[in-house]
Amino acid sequence: MAYDVEKTEQEWKAELSREEYQVLRKSGTERPFSSPIETDTTPSVYGCRACGSELFRSDTKFDAHCGWPAFYSPMAEDRVEYIEDRSMFGGVRIEVRCARCGSHLGHVFEGEGFDTPTDQRFCINGVALTQQPD
Structure with a gap:
């Protein structure tokens, strides 16, 4: 699929930290309960750390006690895409x-x-995610 923002793997590696690259570009998962965003209640807009696209708002964020930030919907359906994942x-x-x-x-x-x-x-x-206070 073609995306508005396309970069080589070398460019992504140069721009992202090792952990960011592993999660964002290699479909990894961060350790549960390691993100301060999970419990932060600051009114905010959350964007994609890789490209800056605004994805979620704090008014759809909730505490699911799951170890990761949880939202009940994206800002708009065209901001995200869904892919069937059979890796588990x-x-x-x-x-x-x-x-x-x-x-x-x-x-x-x-x-x-x-x-x-x-x-x-x-x-x-x-x-x-990036977090921009609202």
């Missing part, structure tokens, strides 16, 4: 990527019973 043995998950640069953000889960308007949990790696 015995299961299928839905991967969430930035629609502007294709970077891996995390996964979205449905039907977990959270008291949110969408019944979805966008479980997003904090290292994949």
